Amino acid sequence: MKVNNLTLEKVAFRKDQYPGMNLPEIALAGRSNVGKSSFINTLINRKNLARTSSQPGKTRTLNFYNIDEKFRFVDLPGYGYAKASKKDRQDWAGAINTYLQNRSNLVEIFLVVDFRHDPTELDQIMYNFILENGFSGIVIATKTDKIKKSQHGKHLKRIIEALRIEDKSKVIPFSAQDKNNKDLAWKKVEEILNF
Numbered sequence: 001m002k003v004n005n006l007t008l009e010k011v012a013f014r015k016d017q018y019p020g021m022n023l024p025e026i027a028l029a030g031r032s033n034v035g036k037s038s039f040i041n042t043l044i045n046r047k048n049l050a051r052t053s054s055q056p057g058k059t060r061t062l063n064f065y066n067i068d069e070k071f072r073f074v075d076l077p078g079y080g081y082a083k084a085s086k087k088d089r090q091d092w093a094g095a096i097n098t099y100l101q102n103r104s105n106l107v108e109i110f111l112v113v114d115f116r117h118d119p120t121e122l123d124q125i126m127y128n129f130i131l132e133n134g135f136s137g138i139v140i141a142t143k144t145d146k147i148k149k150s151q152h153g154k155h156l157k158r159i160i161e162a163l164r165i166e167d168k169s170k171v172i173p174f175s176a177q178d179k180n181n182k183d184l185a186w187k188k189v190e191e192i193l194n195f
């Protein structure tokens, strides 16, 4: 898909700050620092529209990116930040729940995991939560550039097993660094949006 115009349409702390439900939305969930913002930047060919950070735990907001007035990527707050307090975790769960329960235009949630490591317990919980909410469960396994090609098969298999994924085509190994599978990721997006 060719993208002409994109904006960070809204940064929302609360429900009353969400944009209208006039466009379909694809949300990105995952551990903080896993590469959610980088995934968005790569797909839309921007260096840093979606703010990336080497400091984990930074994004506390829901960021709505408007792509050509056709759809939105929604960068959800990350989880699993080691220094998160109990209140942080409650705030996080509240923010995610509020979004999910109030968004009839949400068409899919991509779970972003780290290709290098086995999915964490929180990844597994999030994945089940995504499936329970009726989404198909697309997984973006990012940072493949950090692993030797000869080891890719092994890492992919471990992710599929840990998340108990039946349909292998649901996992997209990805890299924001070398753009591995950028086209495939776009294809998925277009498929989901019926473009």
Ligand SMILES: Nc1nc2c(ncn2[C@@H]2O[C@H](COP(=O)(O)OP(=O)(O)O)[C@@H](O)[C@H]2O)c(=O)[nH]1
Pocket: 030, 031, 032, 033, 034, 035, 036, 037, 038, 039, 051, 052, 053, 054, 059, 078, 142, 143, 144, 145, 146, 174, 175, 176, 177, 178
């Ligand atoms: N090598 C490599 N680094 C990445 C990749 N994706 C993200 N990063 C780095 O990981 C860090 C966190 O990325 P970010 O997109 O901010 O993660 P977020 O918290 O999930 O939004 C940043 O330093 C990125 O440059 C990737 O595919 N390959």
Ligand SMILES: [Mg+2]
Pocket: 036, 037, 038, 051, 052, 053, 059, 075
């Ligand atoms: Mg981010």
